[in-house]
Amino acid sequence: MIPQSASGQLSGTQLIHGDHGPGSEVAPSISVTSTFRAVPDGDPEGVGAMNPGKHIYSRYSQNVTSRVEQILSKINQGHAITYASGLAAAFSILVHYKPKRIAITGGYMGCHGTISTYIKGRDTPLIGLDDEFQEGDLCWFESPLNPTGESRNIEYYADKIHAVGGKLLIDSTFGPPPLQYPFKWGADCVFHSGTKYFGGHSDLLCGIVIVRTEAEREELWHDRCYMGNMMGSLESWLLLRSLRTMHLRIPRQSASGTEIAQWLSKAVIPEGQEYDGIPGGVITKVWHSSLQETDARGFNPSVQMEGGFNACFAILLSTREYADKLPHSLEYFVPATSLGGVESLAEQRVKADPKENPLLVRLSIGVEEVEDLKDDLRRALILVHYKPKRIAITGGYMGCHGTISTYIKGRDTPLIGLDDEFQEGDLCWFESPLNPTGESRNIEYYADKIHAVGGKLLIDSTFGPPPLQYPFKWGADCIFHSGTKYFGGHSDLLCGIVIVRTEAEREELWHDRCYMGNMMGSLESWLLLRSLRTLHLRIPRQSASGTEIAQWLSKAVIPEGQEYDGIPGGVITKVWHSSLQETDARGFNPSVQMEGGFNACFSILLSTREYADKLPHSLEYFVPATSLGGVESLVEQRVRIDPKENPLLVRLSIGLEEVEDLKDDLRRALVSISKGN
DSSP: OOOOOOTTOOOHHHHHHTTOOTTOOSSOOOOOOSBOOOOOTTOSSOOOTTOTTOOSBTTTOOHHHHHHHHHHHHHTTSEEEEESSHHHHHHHHHHHHOOSEEEOOSSOHHHHHHHHHHTTTSOOOEEOTTSOOOTTEEEEEESSOTTTOOOOOHHHHHHHHHTTTOEEEEEOTTSOTTTOOGGGGTOSEEEEETTTTTTOSSOOOOEEEEESSHHHHHHHHHHHHHHTOOOOHHHHHHHHHHHTTHHHHHHHHHHHHHHHHHHHHTTOOOTTOEETTEETTSEEEEEOGGGOOOOTTOOOHHHHSTTOOOSEEEEEESSHHHHHHGGGSOSSSEEOSOOOSSSOEEEEGGGTOTTSOTTEEEEEOOSSOHHHHHHHHHHHHHHHHOOOSEEEOOSSOHHHHHHHHHHTTTSOOOEEOTTSOOOTTEEEEEESSOTTTOOOOOHHHHHHHHHTTTOEEEEEOTTSOTTTOOGGGGTOSEEEEETTTTTTOSSOOOOEEEEESSHHHHHHHHHHHHHHTOOOOHHHHHHHHHHHTTHHHHHHHHHHHHHHHHHHHHTTOOOTTOEETTEETTSEEEEEOGGGOOOOTTOOOHHHHSTTOOOSEEEEEESSHHHHHHGGGSOSSSEEOSOOOSSSOEEEEGGGTOTTSOTTEEEEEOOSSOHHHHHHHHHHHHHHHHTTO
């Protein structure tokens, strides 16, 4: 004998063995036949809707559907019948009860649509749940409620409707077994969209009706035969397969949903405050059965929901912008309608139900790790809320300074220095290695500094493409490259690249790009893809050559009258390069941060303006041009492009030529300009 489920529990034994009979398949095949071999007259077993082995025609019954309904009857403590969808089941209930009036308030919009369809041409008024009931009324009652996840008092409305001879239907979609058992509280009929928790994998449509007696089930079955709204063969098979793990899925989803709802409720705090990394002023309300207090009638949801609280609930955000963005800013929550599946879903409910509050977002919690879901929500809520209050930047590429100046037009967004005190909401814009000098700066130090106040760290890593450095390893929140340079690598395309930590952040950037219109062109995308095929060959070669040349030139920083390897002294006064930096007072050593090699672009300082003016045009293999990162070596007197730069500074970008040829070229040019040529 198969044991019955204890109160508030769901028996895995029932779910796995409740449909087995002598000789039955352990895992039945999908039943695709539309008709069956006739049973001989006098067969003692006969045929029947609940007999898995004896069928006539699949519109009446078939093997897998019968097995499904056997299990559903046992775990729901009643007599179950299945339908092609939740709304097919809802319509069948109306046909079955033939109500004189229907009492309904709130709840799933689909059921309201089904009721509207049913009452066409009928004199069947709609009333509210708190109106006076009469004999013949059907009280259509959803608990927990869609979309908020609030519980309502089944027993109170059962007493109210039964006092006048009416019927109580409970839409228990948000509260599948073992969470609640509506018959225990007076329901006459229980309805589920089985698409949700019974199916549990977002891959089938199904409706389930459970009634108290076999006679009622027989009547519903008779109606189904002639309404033709039975489940399909594949759907029946998928549902049976899903039922085998329902006792594992539902408690897990319930526990995770309750934990997340209660956690989010603590973030309903004023702007400027923070709870567990969630900024205040973003969430203004969280609905969930576990958050309800005992009401004036003594109703406590924890008694009715004896097996755990609902896994689907809603939050209210403070602005339409936040509600629009949140579902698309999450990584593990899929932005989609529906609920109950193994994957968590997030939906701005107004997208499906135009009457819903546009600030409301419904969350359906799946079976992922709860801490991963909390991290996902935390990141997304920060992301939708985040716009820099101030921008900290010192030095670096002049183009980025121009971009920042354009962004802050009309905004109250002050600029501060990297060594100023940071505040919550600041964005630290940090370039390393630095343009134009090629010096490395300590990413980890500034990551710790900005994160300590809840700000964000962006790293412009243009001078340090992979494999030279990986800024996420050192605490960056976002990485930026001018892909024109090393990723493109051939001086023939324009491209920008942003790398963020999560798919949710990338989705948000993609959304913005769609409406800012600043995507790459077709040719540029093709050229970039072509260039990426050799990135692993180009960057190490350029890094090694650049480091060798920088260290070689640094040895020529000698007084006039001396010479190093053919380079006259007194021409070069300084060489900047990450490899030439010593460990600083904070213990920062660029060789640790730049684990894959040093930068291939760096600068030298010449002793006179004349030398700086002449050098770029005295070289043979170095092209006198702006930019960097290409296969060809470039040389630039930086003041020509950036008027604020030191006019004695010359930037060198090392390409893929033979390193000795480049050294010979520099040696010849430095000798030439020193002689006044």
